[in-house]
Ligand SMILES: Nc1ncnc2c1ncn2[C@@H]1O[C@H](COP(=O)(O)OP(=O)(O)O)[C@@H](O)[C@H]1O
Ligand SMILES: Cc1cn([C@H]2C[C@H](O)[C@@H](COP(=O)(O)O)O2)c(=O)[nH]c1=O
């Protein structure tokens with residue numbers, strides 16, 4: 001039997017200890033207890049998340065209010081969708097919503113795509129350092145089996161980060177909310193670096209109780225940023241990276257940035273071709 005922390009309610013991926021929650025040093029945190037549910041789970045641990053851990057002081061400049069935070073257990077499921085470009089605070093918003101649900105005494109678990117290897121597999125980490133243990137999965141359909149049926153049945157709230165990488169997002173949200181009565185909170189990119197619909201994120205809008213599009217700050221002018229510009233010459237849709245590869249931009253700088261990058265790309269391509277023909 002894995003050690004548990006008294007009164008914890010969140011179902012968090014093992015291995016987990018309080019020390020695995022890392023937040024910026026300027027934002028101290030402490031654990032507190034809530035009455036625990038009658039759970040007999042062999043694997044997941046129970047966690048209380050102190051609100052100060054997910055302090056609003058780390059909010060993005062464009063932080064918007066949460067449209068709906070569930071106050072009590074609902075017999076019906078819910079789907080809430082958080083979208084926006086990179087660096088908009090999607091993960092921060094997801095972690096805050098999860099914390100709010102946990103504070104309301106609901107049992108929560110968080111999933112992220114195994115494709116996102118940026119900060120190790122077992123944690124969701126925001127760009128400014130908030131960290132929460134999670135279940136890293138290839139596909140969402142494996143979640144119930146991974147967590148265990150009993151644990152799944154006890155869950156009230158499921159958070160999903162990097163939702164653009166899950167092909168079975170629609171079916172999972174449908175089943176979790178409609179059939180199993182779960183509250184599903186989904187965070188992901190609505191668009192890729194070419195502003196095309198990314199994965200299945202937009203497909204779940206018709207399933208949603210609420211949709212929130214967050215914005216970042218344009219790295220070039222400071223205005224609101226709606227888009228993500230890729231700074232490199234790579235062209236595949238999926239390319240894991242952070243500020244080294246991507247930057248948030250406003251419409252004007254997306255357009256001018258794309259022109260610069262596409263020009264650079266075609267210059268590089270023609271240089272490669274020329275080099276090839278000299279060989
Ligand atoms: N251009 C940037 N480069 C690096 N970090 C940024 C940039 N813009 C904002 N941030 C930080 O990223 C935080 C949001 O991180 P996160 O919640 O992980 O965003 P998202 O999940 O939308 O990518 C902001 O609060 C801010 O501190
Ligand atoms: C625009 C864009 C992004 N990605 C990748 C890059 C990151 O690994 C994630 C997004 O992370 P965040 O939590 O929203 O910051 O997605 C990609 O693969 N392709 C793209 O076009």
Ligand SMILES: [Zn+2]
Pocket residue numbers: 218219220221222223249250251252253
């Ligand atoms: Zn701009």
